[in-house]
Structures are given as C-alpha cells and as structure tokens.
Amino acid sequence: MSETTAHAQNQTVHAQIDTGQQHPIRLYLFVWGLLFVLSAFSYMVDYLGVQGYLRWTLILVFMMLKAGLIVAVFMHMAWERLALVYAILLPPLLVLVFVALMVSEADYTIFTRLAFFGAAP
C-alpha cells in the first residue's frame, strides 16, 4: 500500500521535474560488467590463438553482443518508440549490401592480380 503511494508520488515528481530515461543503477553496472567479460572473451580468442571459422564466429558473436548491449541499454534504444528504432537501425543494415558488393569486388581484384602478375610471394 505504502509502496504504491510512494510510486505514485514518484511518478508525479518525475512528471513535474523532467521526462527521460530513469533506470536502476544496478542495470547499468550489470551491463558494464557484461561488456567487460565479453571484451575479455574477445581478447582470449586472440591470446589463445584460436584460428579459422571458430575465431571468426567467436569474434563476431562477442562483437554483436557488445554492440547490442551498448545500443540497447547505454543508449536507451530499448526504451525508445519503434519509429526511432527503425529509423536508426535499418539503414546500417543496408550497409551489409555494400559489404557484399565490395567483397565480390575484392575477390575479383585479387583474382586479376594473381592472373596477370603471377603468384604472390
């Protein structure tokens, strides 16, 4: 009962003072710790000398998890309206098309170099 009253008062105070992102400090500390652990994992991939597809998978997974946590929690994207979320997150996804184009272009460039200038040292 008293908790609901306090909560209601709290809301009124918020409305009077400032709108904005109010989240418990514990959440930020938790995400901070998680980012630390994920970075340590990324570093360990290099330190332990993991190679090949496993290296790529691990690096990309840790990278995306870190990026997701930063954007969603630190940058408050998780609490924004979908209109803003889509406006910001969809355009960078299209960059992947650009990446695909340039990968095929790079493959073609190295193919012609090797074909015309001989084998690489």
Place this chain on the structure above:
Amino acid sequence: MAHPVQTHGEPGLSPVGLRGVAADFSSDQRAFKTASWGKAMMWIFLLSDTFVFGCFLIAYMTARMSTPVAWPNPSEVFALHIGGQNVPLILIAIMTFVLISSSGTMAMAVNFGYRRDRRMTAMLMLLTALLGAGFVGMQAFEWTKLITEGVRPWENPWGAAQFGSTFFMITGFHGTHVTIGVIFLLIVAHKVWRGDFDVERRGFFTSRKGRYEAVEIMGLYWHFVDLVWVFIFAFFYLW
C-alpha cells in the same frame, strides 16, 4: 518494475508496435514522439557517422582482401614486450577496457542527471573525460611506437603497404572523435557543476533552455564512440 511511458503528446492514445510506427511517421506532427528534437538530431548525426566509419571499414576490408602481399599480423604488431616476453595485443585490450569503463561511468552520469544529483553527475562526467583522455594518451603512445618502427601511410616493415594507411585513417578518425568527446564532456560537466540545468539557463549550441537531457544527448555521442571501437577492435585488431 514497470516504468511509466513518457509521451510528450497525449498519453495512452498512440498505438504501439508496427501500427505505432505507421501512426508516428504518418502523423501531422513529429515522428519521434518520445524523443525530443535534440535527441533525434543526435541520433541522426550518429547515423551519418555510422556511414562514415562503415565506409572506412569497408575500404579497409577491400584493401586487405585484394592485396597479394601478406597482411601484417596485428596480434604481433600490437604486442608489447612485458616482463621478458611479448604479450599479444595487450595495449589494445587495456584501451578497450578503459573505453568500456568510460561508457559505464557515462551511463551512470546520465542516470544521476535525471535524478538531479548535480555533484555526482559532474564527477562521473569528469571521470568519463579522464578515462577518454587516458585512451587518447595510449593511442598516442601506440602511434609513436609504430612510427618509430617505420610504419607510414604508404609503407610498413611487415608487408602490405595498405596496413599503414588504413591504420592511421581508422584509428586517427576514431581518436579525433574521442578527443572531441572529451572536450564536449568537459563543457557539459562544467554546466552541470554550475547548475545551469537546474535553473534551465539558456545557452550552449542554441538559445533554448538547458535541461538534464543535454547529459543524455552528450552520452549518446560518447557511447557511440565506444560502439565504433567495438567494431574497430573486432575487424582491425582481431581479424
């Protein structure tokens, strides 16, 4: 704990989900209902910056994939000689942890800002700026080390010449962002300390009233700098 949805317009009337997206974009008002113009503009600036860094990383990827000359091994190039043995990538790892810590302190500064805790907000922002400056300092050390070893934008002692140009371009552009961020942090921290946002004093980039949201907008920029480093760390140093 459920948080009340703060809408600037009429609460409870705006639909959610995809229906909400359509309603927001087609409304005869602002599209980003809960984000103020300042926050939306910072997000759109960061989107443009995403494209710039995206182009840099794609250019680097293309150069690295299409060179017939061997690419230097970053794990060895960025190793430090500590205690009689080479520790791979150690400086970069420390820089990563420093930048993540600065992101953590910044997120907490935003939180204390909305709680109107002037002292804690300013102190946390100063700590963030200090960690950012430390990052730039370590980057200066890294650049100095590589330059004395003979790395130039057009050559390097270990192989593909493009290594030098992409390294200086990508880390240089990121370092510039961090430096600007540190200056930006110091300016906003000074305003918080002086109490500008408590009295809603006019100023800064505009003549509008300053509110604690300025701390959050500043934070968006700072977290973005950390975000870009996540990608540089993965693609430049770990690849």
